[in-house]
Amino acid sequence: TFVVTDNCIKCKYTDCVAVCPVDAFFEGPNFLAIDPAICIDCALCVPECPAEAIFQDTALPPGQEDYLAINAELSQQWPNITELKPAPADADEWNGVPDKLPLLEK
Ligand code: SF4
């Protein structure tokens, strides 16, 4: 499965959902999660993310390992999202800020 990681938090550009062929994304207040049971490992979403926040579970950057379980858990709790929507007004200011996990809203 592919995994949404830390830099999506408070960026949530949603370009990823527009290309996913199986609608694997689920939307929280300031983050998206991929359902590992739906993702078919096509990798189409990876280059679409302006925050470079999506990685395969087998190639997560150091420190991002917890996001595998976070995606699995939160994708079961949040509604499906299938269309692009406007990013938060301050998304660009948060792009690249490290260690945003304490800011994740559930
Ligand atoms: Fe969807 Fe493909 Fe990304 Fe999985 S890897 S979330 S199937 S676009």
Ligand code: F3S
């Ligand atoms: Fe998040 Fe990137 Fe998608 S910031 S919403 S994973 S395009």
